[in-house]
Amino acid sequence: MRLRRAPRRAALTVVGVAALLAVAPAPAVVPPARVQVAAEEYAFTLSRPSIKAGPAIVQLVNYGEDPHDLRLRRVGGTRTYALRVVQADGDADLTARLLPGRYTLWCSLADHRSRGMRATLLVRK
8 A cells, every 4th residue: 555645735834823923923012101290289191182092191290399299080080090199200000991982180188179189191992
């Protein structure tokens, strides 16, 4: 009994496909969106008015003399994100996955919010 050989072309095709799969690039990892919130007495200034939904880094930088913190909540949402109190010349980062919508940002210390430490960030799809 004689064994049949697989055609050479088929064997090369299998090897070629396997080689392409081995070097195919991994799916691109989307970097987080970033926004900086500059705090001064008594105002917040955003580095950009909107960011893309998904992973995000919100950085609070205190350029003022008084301590400040940061709270943010999506309008109509129930979850409040919080950044710790940041002393003068300090900063802190919040890493979160943000859903699309309009977010209200404010300083929760003393009467800072009522004195103007609030802003709005749009998170778009």
